[in-house]
Amino acid sequence: MGNKAITFIKQEIVFILSFFLAVISCFFVIPSKEYLTYIDYRVLALLFCLMAVVQGFSSMGVFHKLGKSLLQKLSSTRNLALALICLCFFSSMLITNDVALITFVPFTIFILQLANRTDQLIVFIVLETISANLGSMLTPLGNPQNLYLYTVSEMKLGTFLMTLLPYSVVAFVLLILCTFLIKKEPISIQSVSPEPESISAKEAQPKSKHNFLLVVYSLLFLLCLLVVLHILPFLAVFMIVGVTILVFDRTVLKQVDYFLLLTFVCFFIFIGNLKNIPAVHQVLSQVIYGHEFLSGVLTSQIISNVPAALLLSGFTDEWSALLVGVNIGGLGTLIASLASLISYKQYIKTADSKTSRYLLIFTLYSIGFLAILVPLYFLLN
Numbered sequence: 001m002g003n004k005a006i007t008f009i010k011q012e013i014v015f016i017l018s019f020f021l022a023v024i025s026c027f028f029v030i031p032s033k034e035y036l037t038y039i040d041y042r043v044l045a046l047l048f049c050l051m052a053v054v055q056g057f058s059s060m061g062v063f064h065k066l067g068k069s070l071l072q073k074l075s076s077t078r079n080l081a082l083a084l085i086c087l088c089f090f091s092s093m094l095i096t097n098d099v100a101l102i103t104f105v106p107f108t109i110f111i112l113q114l115a116n117r118t119d120q121l122i123v124f125i126v127l128e129t130i131s132a133n134l135g136s137m138l139t140p141l142g143n144p145q146n147l148y149l150y151t152v153s154e155m156k157l158g159t160f161l162m163t164l165l166p167y168s169v170v171a172f173v174l175l176i177l178c179t180f181l182i183k184k185e186p187i188s189i190q191s192v193s194p195e196p197e198s199i200s201a202k203e204a205q206p207k208s209k210h211n212f213l214l215v216v217y218s219l220l221f222l223l224c225l226l227v228v229l230h231i232l233p234f235l236a237v238f239m240i241v242g243v244t245i246l247v248f249d250r251t252v253l254k255q256v257d258y259f260l261l262l263t264f265v266c267f268f269i270f271i272g273n274l275k276n277i278p279a280v281h282q283v284l285s286q287v288i289y290g291h292e293f294l295s296g297v298l299t300s301q302i303i304s305n306v307p308a309a310l311l312l313s314g315f316t317d318e319w320s321a322l323l324v325g326v327n328i329g330g331l332g333t334l335i336a337s338l339a340s341l342i343s344y345k346q347y348i349k350t351a352d353s354k355t356s357r358y359l360l361i362f363t364l365y366s367i368g369f370l371a372i373l374v375p376l377y378f379l380l381n
Contacts, residue, residue: 014307014338015259018266025273038272043151044261045238047144049224051260052245054095056217056252058103060210077117078184081124084108085175088128089135097136097143097339098257104128105346113350115187121350126362127178129343130331130369134171136339137327138164140228143339144260145309145326150228153319157229163320166380167328167373174369213249220244267307271314285315292318293377296325297332297370304338305330324377331370334362 009016074080084104092100105125112121136142140150140160150160220241226232245252275281288295292312299308305326312322330337334344340362347358 012259015263018263022266022269025270029273029276035269039265039268042234043148044264045234046227047147049238049241051256052241052252053217053220053224054099055255056249058099059252076184077120077187078179078182080187081182082179085127085131089131092132092136093139093142097132100132101339101342105343109350122358122361125343125347126365129340131175133330133337133339138168145306149309149323152313155319163323170376216248267310271311275314288312288315292316292321293325296322297329300326300329300336301333304335328373331366
């Protein structure tokens with residue numbers, strides 16, 4: 001097997017798994033026009049629009065500049081950790097946990113290398129990863145499982161926010177407390193990372209075009225929000241976003257995670273077929289119903305929380321419990337949230353990376369948060 005194939009399998013293991021599950025299920029339910037009814041087109045369209053628009057902002061260096069301006073004035077390792085944790089926690093609510101980590105983890109690596117404090121690298125990245133996963137759980141835009149469950153449940157935005165707010169508040173307090181475990185030592189950051197090549201290329205554009213694109217993406221993001229709020233129809237906004245980006249900034253379309261969209265399609269087919277096998281549907285419904293929270297937490301540890309949300313949603317209508325379960329379930333193992341793998345991949349590329357130590361520290365912190373948030377659910381319910 002070639003290196004490209006091996007790399008693809010490592011990067012898209014969840015898609016490959018979902019594809020084989022969908023294919024296997026087709027042997028039990030003969031393919032027909034009914035398959036088309038399995039797919040939630042609103043979720044797919046909205047997910048595409050959000051990924052494209054956020055990628056547009058990212059390619060213009062918006063998030064990089066935000067972090068750069070905030071970090072230049074910091075004077076200690078603890079303050080630096082606090083700033084990065086807050087950046088990941090709050091930005092992930094709007095730009096997703098994946099994008100937050102793709103943006104700020106490489107930034108963190110450069111800064112600590114610049115300040116000659118790579119001894120703190122693992123703890124910083126682990127806390128940023130946990131903060132992005134837990135910050136993103138508050139809003140429908142924060143991660144794919146939230147967007148999906150918010151859409152299929154037809155939950156009101158206020159209900160959605162209030163369901164997850166207690167856990168977000170406790171998580172944020174815990175993250176702040178964790179920064180006190182970092183020794184407060186002087187740190188000097190005279191300059192920060194130059195923009196990546198893709199951002200520098202856009203900076204080379206005339207200022208008028210740069211500002212124009214910034215306005216365009218801001219308006220497109222507003223349209224996406226209006227779809228989330230059920231004010232605008234998803235199909236119209238999907239067409240507007242697609243055509244606008246194709247005309248004005250088509251390179252962004254190449255950077256959308258289409259395999260994530262295909263993963264959703266495969267799971268829609270797999271779940272739809274399971275629901276059409278009476279014996280399987282009955283057994284899974286009995287096992288899951290009434291245990292949505294723990295089912296979400298435990299299933300996420302094995303297949304990650306996005307597929308867990310897709311799978312379990314087909315066998316229950318207890319949306320609040322499932323919503324909390326798959327979000328808190330992003331803690332625990334490294335694969336419980338695929339966003340966590342983004343940080344891990346970035347870290348192992350660094351010089352003198354210590355894989356075993358990273359996995360140990362990540363697991364200890366992650367299980368620690370899990371050990372507090374799981375009992376909190378039972379205390380509140």
